[in-house]
Amino acid sequence: MKRIVTCFTLALLTLQACKQNPSENSSAKSENTMDIAVSGDAINQSIVNPPMLPAPIGDRAAKKVVVRLEATEEVGELADGVTYKFWTFNSTVPGTFIRIRVGDEVELHVTNRSDSVMPHNIDLHAVNGPGGGAEATNVAPGKEAIFNFKALNPGLYVYHCAAAPVPLHIANGMYGLILVEPAGGLPKVDREYYVMQGEFYTKGKTDEKGLQEFDQDKGVDERPTYVVFNGKKNALMGANALEAKVGETVRFFVGNGGPNLVSSFHVIGEIFDRVYVEGGSKINENVQTTVIPAGGAAIVEFKVEEPGNYIIVDHSIFRAFNKGAIGMLKVTGEKNPKIYNKVQ
Amino acid sequence: MYKIFKILMYAGGFFFLMASCEKANTLTSAKVSSDTLDKEVAITPDVKMVLINGGEYQPFYGTDSSLVEVKDFLLDERPVTNAEFLDFVKKNPKWKRSKIKALFADDTYLQDWQDDETLPKNADPEAAVTFVSWFAAKAYAKAAGKRLPTLDEWEYVAMADEESANARDKPTYSAHLINLYNEKDRQKNKVKSSAPNYWGVYNMFDLVWEWTDDFNSIMTTSDSRTAEFDDKGLFCASAATSTTDVLNYASFMRYAFRSSLKASYTVGNLGFRCAKDTTNSTK
Numbered sequence: 001m002k003r004i005v006t007c008f009t010l011a012l013l014t015l016q017a018c019k020q021n022p023s024e025n026s027s028a029k030s031e032n033t034m035d036i037a038v039s040g041d042a043i044n045q046s047i048v049n050p051p052m053l054p055a056p057i058g059d060r061a062a063k064k065v066v067v068r069l070e071a072t073e074e075v076g077e078l079a080d081g082v083t084y085k086f087w088t089f090n091s092t093v094p095g096t097f098i099r100i101r102v103g104d105e106v107e108l109h110v111t112n113r114s115d116s117v118m119p120h121n122i123d124l125h126a127v128n129g130p131g132g133g134a135e136a137t138n139v140a141p142g143k144e145a146i147f148n149f150k151a152l153n154p155g156l157y158v159y160h161c162a163a164a165p166v167p168l169h170i171a172n173g174m175y176g177l178i179l180v181e182p183a184g185g186l187p188k189v190d191r192e193y194y195v196m197q198g199e200f201y202t203k204g205k206t207d208e209k210g211l212q213e214f215d216q217d218k219g220v221d222e223r224p225t226y227v228v229f230n231g232k233k234n235a236l237m238g239a240n241a242l243e244a245k246v247g248e249t250v251r252f253f254v255g256n257g258g259p260n261l262v263s264s265f266h267v268i269g270e271i272f273d274r275v276y277v278e279g280g281s282k283i284n285e286n287v288q289t290t291v292i293p294a295g296g297a298a299i300v301e302f303k304v305e306e307p308g309n310y311i312i313v314d315h316s317i318f319r320a321f322n323k324g325a326i327g328m329l330k331v332t333g334e335k336n337p338k339i340y341n342k343v344q
Numbered sequence: 345m346y347k348i349f350k351i352l353m354y355a356g357g358f359f360f361l362m363a364s365c366e367k368a369n370t371l372t373s374a375k376v377s378s379d380t381l382d383k384e385v386a387i388t389p390d391v392k393m394v395l396i397n398g399g400e401y402q403p404f405y406g407t408d409s410s411l412v413e414v415k416d417f418l419l420d421e422r423p424v425t426n427a428e429f430l431d432f433v434k435k436n437p438k439w440k441r442s443k444i445k446a447l448f449a450d451d452t453y454l455q456d457w458q459d460d461e462t463l464p465k466n467a468d469p470e471a472a473v474t475f476v477s478w479f480a481a482k483a484y485a486k487a488a489g490k491r492l493p494t495l496d497e498w499e500y501v502a503m504a505d506e507e508s509a510n511a512r513d514k515p516t517y518s519a520h521l522i523n524l525y526n527e528k529d530r531q532k533n534k535v536k537s538s539a540p541n542y543w544g545v546y547n548m549f550d551l552v553w554e555w556t557d558d559f560n561s562i563m564t565t566s567d568s569r570t571a572e573f574d575d576k577g578l579f580c581a582s583a584a585t586s587t588t589d590v591l592n593y594a595s596f597m598r599y600a601f602r603s604s605l606k607a608s609y610t611v612g613n614l615g616f617r618c619a620k621d622t623t624n625s626t627k
Contacts, residue, residue: 073528085526114452114612115528118597119604140604141611142452163604165596168522213523216593217515 033152036062036103036183044068045098047090050230051242053097053194053253057181062103069096071112071120071139071161071174078200078226079233079324081209086231087120087161087172093231094196094257095159095176102154102180107146108133114142119163121145125295126157126178134162154182156279156297158255167259171201171219173231175257177297182281189301190248197265197292197314197325198231198257199224206323207233222260227319229312229327236312236327244304246333251301255279258294264315265292265300267329269308274301289315304331306340384487385435389428393418393620394544401500401510404595414500419493420617422535422546423554424484427469429476432484434461439480446608448479453610470534472552472615478607481555481616492557493619495602499595502549504542512592521549521594531613549594552615559602 042064046054069089076093078084089095100106112120119140123132127149137145160166161174177196201219202212206226218225229236236242244250256263266289275287279297284290292298304310312327313320320326398415433440433454440460444453454475456464463469476484478492485491493501505511524530536546605611 073526117525117528117613119601121604138600138604140601140609141613143604143609143611164600165593168593214526216519216522216591220591 033102034150038062038064038103038105042066042107045096045100047096049092050094050097050194050196051236051240053179053192054099056188056192057099057101057185059184060101062101062105064105064107065100066107066109067098068109068111069122071110071116073113073116073118075211077232078202078212078228079207082202082204082207082233083211084200084202085172085211085214087118087169087174089122089159089161089174089176093173093175093198094194094255095174097176097194097253098159098178100151100178100180101185102151102182104151104180105148106151107148108137109144109146110137110139111144112139112141116141118169120161120169120174121163122147122159123162124149124157124159124178126151126153126155126159126180128152131162132159138163151180154180154281156180156253156255156276156299158257158295158297160257160295167219168214168216170257170259171199171214173198173200173257175255177253177255179253186251186299189251191242191244191250192253193242193250194253195229195236195312195327196231196255196257197227197229197261197263199259199261200226200228202226219259224261224319224323227261227314227323227325229325233324234326238328241309241328241330242312244329244331246304246307246331246336249301249303250329251299253297253299254292255297256292256294260294261314261316261319262294263292263325264289265298266290266313266315267300267302268311268313269306270302270304270310270329272300272302275299304329306336307331307333384483386489387428387432387435387484387487389424389431389488391424391428391618392421394421395622396497396501396543396545399500399509401496401503403496404499404592404599412496414496416622417493417497418620418622419497419501419543419545420490420619421540421544423472423552423615423617424481425470425535426463426467426473429473429484430461430463430469432487436483436487439483444480448608449477449610450606450608452612453477453480455610468532468534471532472535472547474531474552474612474615475610476555476615477610478555478559478605480610482557484616485618488618490618490620492555492616495556495558497619498554498556499598501541501543501545502595502598504545504548506539506541509542515591518592518594522597524549525594525597531615552613553598553601553611555614555616556602559605560607 039061045065045067048054072088072091075083076086110122121134121138123134127133133147136147139145157178159176159178161169163169201215202225203215204212254265272287275284275290276299277284290298310329314325396417396419400411400413403412441454442460452475503510503512511517531552538550540546
């Protein structure tokens with residue numbers, strides 16, 4: 001009898017512990033970050049075009065950060081000889097990389113260029129609140145919306161336009177990444193790059209020349225004409241390839257705007273030493289390919305040991321070789337035959 | 345239930361669904377102080393009005409059970425032009441750019457005009473007037489002995505293509521409009537240079553977005569001063585719309601555009617046209 005009681009008590013205790021642990025952790029986190037006070041003058045978020053991004057936060061205290069995003073509708077190049085009417089944040093696909101730290105208070109100015117046809121807004125996955133800011137930022141052509149939020153959860157998050165019809169606004173290129181660094185910042189690395197995957201759905205076939213119209217049927221059927229990094233076929237190839245030197249540590253902030261596909265992100269010839277899984281706080285090590293959901297992100301880090309060209313792909317491989325999901329990291333420096341050596 | 349709502353929210357843009365459901369309970373209707381809008385000097389624009397035979401229609405955000413009846417009404421066959429609006433401000437100086445009260449139009453009101461009585465350089469007098477607020481459009485309609493069409497009336501007419509009164513089920517209907525809507529600077533073209541629809545109405549889609557009388561019955565901004573709030577149950581309805589309508593991206597665009605407006609806003613590709621009851625009595 002005594003044994004049964006003991007067993008029962010133990011079981012109860014275990015159950016109780018299981019129940020409490022997760023809730024304790026999560027509530028403690030958001031309460032603490034909510035209480036972080038901002039100090040000093042407001043700073044302006046610098047605007048840097050992808051694949052580059054603003055400098056690390058380092059160990060600065062939480063501040064007020066002013067971020068400006070302009071919604072635009074403009075014709076741009078989707079592939080060689082192929083143009084498309086992109087909808088963008090700050091004229092790039094993906095939009096300007098926003099880099100803040102936990103506890104920062106962001107004053108977000110969303111303007112819609114006066115020659116726009118459509119209304120636009122922004123839903124930031126880094127925001128705690130209804131619609132992620134979409135409701136507060138819905139803005140007509142030529143107008144401005146201002147929206148404040150406090151960054152409570154560290155991580156790498158997608159932002160995107162959520163004006164109706166949402167799929168079209170995303171399919172036309174209205175997405176980007178916002179990084180909320182933890183207190184004290186991310187560990188230092190030698191190189192950082194901003195890479196974001198997205199699909200395009202055009203009436204014409206892949207590489208069919210001329211101005212291409214959006215194809216709604218292909219969008220609904222999830223049959224993209226293009227799957228690309230940074231808004232354009234070959235945006236990270238040739239002269240635009242990413243660069244690093246042997247011995248350096250490289251960090252990619254990788255997002256997936258979708259609108260439909262999940263990315264199997266892989267760098268041919270490299271192993272990710274660390275992956276911040278789904279852009280959150282959990283770190284996985286020694287990863288070959290990491291899954292990045294539509295509307296999701298991941299931070300991948302690796303050290304480059306050997307010179308050469310490393311091909312960045314969505315390892316759903318037809319996309320890479322036929323639809324454009326391909327980029328390149330060029331590594332220069334001394335060869336190391338111990339690591340890699342063709343014998344004959 | 346929650347899941348269905350969530351799907352609806354995604355399809356429609358999360359933002360305005362949520363807010364309007366909230367608002368349905370809280371927003372009280374308030375009237376614009378009437379004397380500012382009452383005393384317009386009459387104008388007589390030379391525009392043909394087309395008789396629209398009413399009927400029941402399903403609003404874009406609705407369910408089968410919330411069919412809305414649209415009565416017979418008259419609609420201007422085309423949007424109001426620059427020349428016509430110029431005539432209106434000449435006869436009603438308080439609607440001139442330099443005279444307008446900030447309450448009734450924001451600072452881009454008629455912004456491209458060279459002065460109070462001169463149209464923009466290179467502007468076609470026969471192009472649709474833009475950069476006009478809802479207040480100004482309403483005053484114009486009143487001066488013309490007309491009114492603005494309701495959202496339901498406008499959307500009822502918008503169901504038509506060139507051949508039929510209701511083209512909503514045709515797959516090409518929305519696809520065509522999406523690409524048309526994506527063209528910039530259409531507002532600079534002359535009115536009536538494209539083909540009329542089934543009713544004989546021109547330019548529903550190819551020139552400008554258009555104000556409707558109750559544009560904000562589905563919007564989020566809380567300018568209750570201007571809101572004759574009229575919840576027709578378009579919105580809080582929880583059942584899904586038909587598949588056809590979920591794919592009707594062109595309609596989504598119009599609703600999204602309207603929800604981004606306030607009554608004082610003036611926008612470069614936003615104009616209006618007038619309507620009238622068939623009984624000849626204005627609202």
